[in-house]
Amino acid sequence: MSEKFASISPAEFFKRNPELAGFSNPARALYQALREMVENSLDATDVHEILPSIKIIIDLIDQDKQIYKLTVEDNGIGIPPHVVPDAFGRVLYSSKYVIRQTRGMYGLGVKAAVLYSQMYQDRPVEIMTSPINSKRIYFFKLKIDVTKNEPIIYERSSILNDKGFHGTSVTLYLLGDWQRSKARIYEYIKRTYIVAPYAEFFFKDPEGNVVYYKRLTTKIPEPPKEVKPHPYGVDIELLKNMIAKQKNDYEVKDFLTKEFQSVGDVTALKILEMAKINPDKKIKSLKDDELARLTEAMKKFEDFRPPSPDALSVIGADLIELSLKNMFNPEFVAALTRKPKAYQGHPFIVEVGIAYGGAIQPMEEPLVLRYANKIPLIYDEKSDVIWKVVEEIDWKRYGIEEEQKPLVVMVHLCSTKVPYKSAGKESIADVEEIEKEIKNGIMEVSRKLRLYISEKKKEEEARKKMLTYLKYIPEIARSLAVFATDDKKELIPKVQDEIQSKLFEIVKKKLDVKDEEEYKMYRVEAL
Numbered sequence: 001m002s003e004k005f006a007s008i009s010p011a012e013f014f015k016r017n018p019e020l021a022g023f024s025n026p027a028r029a030l031y032q033a034l035r036e037m038v039e040n041s042l043d044a045t046d047v048h049e050i051l052p053s054i055k056i057i058i059d060l061i062d063q064d065k066q067i068y069k070l071t072v073e074d075n076g077i078g079i080p081p082h083v084v085p086d087a088f089g090r091v092l093y094s095s096k097y098v099i100r101q102t103r104g105m106y107g108l109g110v111k112a113a114v115l116y117s118q119m120y121q122d123r124p125v126e127i128m129t130s131p132i133n134s135k136r137i138y139f140f141k142l143k144i145d146v147t148k149n150e151p152i153i154y155e156r157s158s159i160l161n162d163k164g165f166h167g168t169s170v171t172l173y174l175l176g177d178w179q180r181s182k183a184r185i186y187e188y189i190k191r192t193y194i195v196a197p198y199a200e201f202f203f204k205d206p207e208g209n210v211v212y213y214k215r216l217t218t219k220i221p222e223p224p225k226e227v228k229p230h231p232y233g234v235d236i237e238l239l240k241n242m243i244a245k246q247k248n249d250y251e252v253k254d255f256l257t258k259e260f261q262s263v264g265d266v267t268a269l270k271i272l273e274m275a276k277i278n279p280d281k282k283i284k285s286l287k288d289d290e291l292a293r294l295t296e297a298m299k300k301f302e303d304f305r306p307p308s309p310d311a312l313s314v315i316g317a318d319l320i321e322l323s324l325k326n327m328f329n330p331e332f333v334a335a336l337t338r339k340p341k342a343y344q345g346h347p348f349i350v351e352v353g354i355a356y357g358g359a360i361q362p363m364e365e366p367l368v369l370r371y372a373n374k375i376p377l378i379y380d381e382k383s384d385v386i387w388k389v390v391e392e393i394d395w396k397r398y399g400i401e402e403e404q405k406p407l408v409v410m411v412h413l414c415s416t417k418v419p420y421k422s423a424g425k426e427s428i429a430d431v432e433e434i435e436k437e438i439k440n441g442i443m444e445v446s447r448k449l450r451l452y453i454s455e456k457k458k459e460e461e462a463r464k465k466m467l468t469y470l471k472y473i474p475e476i477a478r479s480l481a482v483f484a485t486d487d488k489k490e491l492i493p494k495v496q497d498e499i500q501s502k503l504f505e506i507v508k509k510k511l512d513v514k515d516e517e518e519y520k521m522y523r524v525e526a527l
């Protein structure tokens with residue numbers, strides 16, 4: 001029998017393999033669709049220095065068929081009306097194919113949700129949007145033509161925007177399973193809020209429950225800037241692609257200095273010498289073998305400055321501490337942002353937060369909160385590099401002796417390219433440089449915890465010591481009273497009482513006991 005060959009569109013590919021984008025079953029699909037929409041909303045707000053107000057509503061609209069209506073609304077930058085159909089109806093269409101840290105990166109998320117949606121019910125996706133300063137609010141209803149990977153527009157209209165609204169609201173109908181996704185959806189929203197305390201979230205679930213997470217601060221992290229590629233991240237195809245896109249036919253030396261970061265005149269000349277290419281040669285005339293030599297020289301050259309961290313946007317130690325305190329009410333909290341590092345030409349920064357004791361529920365393993373580019377990662381915990389590192393930490397070395405540890409470890413990796421293991425963005429691959437940074441970050445913040453625990457222990461020991469003195473006070477007071485009254489028996493009780501009170505007073509001061517009740521308790525116990 002002969003093989004039958006055919007070609008399929010990217011839309012068809014993801015329709016056939018929805019699990020690759022996280023849409024593997026109705027429970028996971030409801031969670032994943034919500035995630036994709038919330039992440040788009042956050043990218044449309046905080047990346048543009050707008051304090052996010054995000055509204056999420058899930059309704060069950062067909063009990064028999066388990067069809068849910070999911071709406072996510074934001075106050076973001078909105079979407080220009082001419083790109084809406086492609087943004088929601090053409091797989092691999094995105095505004096995020098630039099070198100800048102955003103939650104989105106594949107140009108797939110919301111389309112994967114639309115594809116899944118139209119597989120099990122027939123309502124189109126509904127979009128309402130108004131870009132900043134737009135005089136009109138636009139409405140669309142559309143589906144994806146799976147064979148052509150194109151939007152099919154069912155409705156398009158607009159109304160006057162007389163209230164100055166800007167932002168986007170997306171409504172999707174899909175086969176879901178609320179009962180089996182409920183815990184994870186709540187966890188996702190909570191963990192998203194932990195790293196975005198400058199956002200407010202309103203959530204109404206299909207059972208009618210409403211949660212509101214209020215904005216804790218108006219301090220918004222500095223947004224990421226778009227940067228040029230770093231020479232370490234280059235390959236032959238990328239070079240070809242960049243050259244093809246150039247309007248002017250640069251000389252190769254100028255091309256290197258103008259289109260890449262960290263390349264000045266001297267460096268460009270050195271690279272071209274290594275690649276044996278004439279610096280005046282026009283880029284469009286470069287042959288394949290020359291491009292290969294140029295790529296190799298760019299990879300081998302050792303003196304580039306590391307990739308610029310300007311494209312990254314960290315959360316910041318103070319916001320992490322604020323959120324951990326607010327969420328867990330711990331007795332100790334610390335956080336830090338490590339210095340920028342790079343892997344394969346991509347800059348990255350690791351942030352770590354730790355919370356201990358107080359109201360934290362003790363568990364055998366610490367509670368690990370994993371984040372990548374401000375997205376909480378909920379599924380596939382055990383296959384993630386963050387988990388791998390946390391698992392290897394010997395907490396006893398940091399003063400945590402308990403079998404059941406009241407401990408939360410939060411790790412945030414931000415990068416212009418997070419090495420996710422799949423398009424569903426649930427776990428980070430073990431890249432050596434990243435693994436090492438996470439380890440160093442956890443160790444550094446844990447040393448602060450160790451210091452806190454050891455000081456606390458010292459204080460407790462000192463306290464215990466003082467408390468044992470209490471036991472001896474009546475005895476000492478009696479002996480001193482006998483001594484001070486020259487054995488005049490009738491005076492002894494009074495003097496003994498005076499000495500005793502004085503001594504108790506001294507210990508009380510030393511112990512720093514402010515609460516009279518607590519002090520009495522010690523006394524009773526000690527006596």
Ligand SMILES: Nc1ncnc2c1ncn2[C@@H]1O[C@H](COP(=O)(O)OP(=O)(O)OP(=O)(O)O)[C@@H](O)[C@H]1O
Binds near residue numbers: 044079094096104107
């Ligand atoms: N709420 C929104 N506000 C503004 N723009 C949006 C919104 N939702 C989607 N977009 C636009 O639509 C594009 C496509 O979104 P989509 O979720 O498919 O991919 P992405 O976010 O770019 O990447 P990823 O697949 O990694 O999530 C986005 O790049 C963005 O430009």
